[in-house]
Amino acid sequence: MTFSSLKNYGTMESTAVNNDSSNNIGPGKGFLNLLKRIWYHLLVLFIGGKWSLIETFTRHRKLQDDETHQRVRAETAVITGGARGIGAEVVRQCLQLNMHVIIGCRKPSAGETLIQKLRDEGVSSGTAEALPLDLNSLNSVRDFAQCILNKNVPVHYLLNNAGVMFHPFQLTTDGIEAQFQTNYLSHFLLTNLLLPALNQGGQSDKPSRVINVSSAAQYGGQLDFNNIDMKHEHSPHMAYMSSKLMQVISTVDLNRRFQEKKMNVRIYALHPGVVRTDLYEHVCWVNFFGRLLNVMFKTPEQGADGIMFVAVSQNVSADGGTFYANCTQQAVNPLAFNRDVQDRLYNISTDLCQLNSSETTASKSCSENITLELNK
Numbered sequence: 001m002t003f004s005s006l007k008n009y010g011t012m013e014s015t016a017v018n019n020d021s022s023n024n025i026g027p028g029k030g031f032l033n034l035l036k037r038i039w040y041h042l043l044v045l046f047i048g049g050k051w052s053l054i055e056t057f058t059r060h061r062k063l064q065d066d067e068t069h070q071r072v073r074a075e076t077a078v079i080t081g082g083a084r085g086i087g088a089e090v091v092r093q094c095l096q097l098n099m100h101v102i103i104g105c106r107k108p109s110a111g112e113t114l115i116q117k118l119r120d121e122g123v124s125s126g127t128a129e130a131l132p133l134d135l136n137s138l139n140s141v142r143d144f145a146q147c148i149l150n151k152n153v154p155v156h157y158l159l160n161n162a163g164v165m166f167h168p169f170q171l172t173t174d175g176i177e178a179q180f181q182t183n184y185l186s187h188f189l190l191t192n193l194l195l196p197a198l199n200q201g202g203q204s205d206k207p208s209r210v211i212n213v214s215s216a217a218q219y220g221g222q223l224d225f226n227n228i229d230m231k232h233e234h235s236p237h238m239a240y241m242s243s244k245l246m247q248v249i250s251t252v253d254l255n256r257r258f259q260e261k262k263m264n265v266r267i268y269a270l271h272p273g274v275v276r277t278d279l280y281e282h283v284c285w286v287n288f289f290g291r292l293l294n295v296m297f298k299t300p301e302q303g304a305d306g307i308m309f310v311a312v313s314q315n316v317s318a319d320g321g322t323f324y325a326n327c328t329q330q331a332v333n334p335l336a337f338n339r340d341v342q343d344r345l346y347n348i349s350t351d352l353c354q355l356n357s358s359e360t361t362a363s364k365s366c367s368e369n370i371t372l373e374l375n376k
């Protein structure tokens with residue numbers, strides 16, 4: 001399927017779904033469009049500010065030793081974007097739990113540098129390796145997944161962490177808007193491709209876990225099935241909020257599909273906190289005020305605490321399909337429970353990723369001997 005054929009999905013209505021679109025590619029022109037972009041900018045500022053305030057006045061919670069399943073010995077975790085930011089601290093904590101960590105990053109040398117740095121800092125347990133992964137290319141995602149499947153090892157945790165925020169309008173090598181593909185679509189593809197290894201890593205009483213690192217920004221997200229990646233009349237702020245909302249919708253949807261197929265895999269989403277990282281490179285006032293704003297932010301280590309809690313704590317809902325912040329289950333955007341929206345997003349995503357029938361969640365069941373045919 002080519003991206004242009006996406007318009008075929010815009011025929012069904014959903015109350016909260018915005019079906020207004022035009023043929024403008026990129027930011028778009030016009031006074032109304034300008035007002036919309038200003039509104040989306042203010043909306044995401046309001047949501048971020050609100051969560052930052054809540055986090056400032058709420059005690060930071062982290063995984064306690066007695067919350068960890070025994071199974072975290074000799075397990076495998078796959079993480080995207082693990083070479084810096086919050087992901088680098090997640091890698092540290094996975095190693096401290098003696099896991100084997102596979103870091104997917106654009107430059108494997110950056111992952112190797114991180115591993116060496118952690119060793120130099122005294123983290124001696126666990127093992128790690130870095131493999132090339134560029135989420136801006138669906139082929140790269142397939143190569144990364146195939147590389148892991150070729151190892152023929154069970155995967156216990158998939159941490160879909162990599163992301164970009166308020167990225168100026170840009171198309172990927174697949175001709176898809178970059179925030180949509182990086183934050184949502186490529187992670188959707190990776191999750192589906194790794195299902196055989198994840199299912200192998202899970203047991204009926206201890207399923208493997210997929211963690212979608214979403215954001216509180218999901219609460220402001222909208223979906224327009226005529227313009228799913230906001231390629232037309234692009235707003236960097238709404239594109240971010242929507243991509244984070246899609247991660248949450250997909251979390252609820254895929255989790256249900258896993259359960260229906262009796263797979264030993266559960267999927268969760270979370271907000272890691274408002275964390276001071278390079279994610280804010282496109283937010284000029286954060287860079288302008290520098291360290292003065294540090295009181296508003298969590299550290300990358302604190303951001304990683306929330307991810308590790310959802311990955312390994314016994315106190316996380318065994319059923320999956322839930323959203324966490326500061327190690328506490330939170331409400332999700334009501335759109336995530338709309339079956340029509342779930343199905344449309346799932347169908348668009350499988351088509352865009354060109355997932356064949358043997359690769360999609362719907363075709364797998366626990367009793368099947370799952371083998372992937374990655375012939376595109």
Ligand SMILES: NC(=O)c1ccc[n+]([C@@H]2O[C@H](COP(=O)([O-])OP(=O)(O)OC[C@H]3O[C@@H](n4cnc5c(N)ncnc54)[C@H](OP(=O)(O)O)[C@@H]3O)[C@@H](O)[C@H]2O)c1
Pocket residue numbers: 080081082083084085086087104105106107110133134135136160161162163164165182213214215216271272273274275276277278279280
């Ligand atoms: N920081 C916050 O306040 C905050 C709040 C809510 C949610 N989050 C979410 O938390 C996650 C981690 O964010 P962060 O704060 O750690 O950001 P960060 O410091 O900017 O790190 C982003 C990571 O994503 C990777 N990445 C970006 N584009 C990629 C691509 N095309 N292919 C492969 N990897 C790519 C980067 O790898 P390279 O080194 O190759 O660029 C980097 O490792 C994101 O999903 C973000 O949306 C963060």
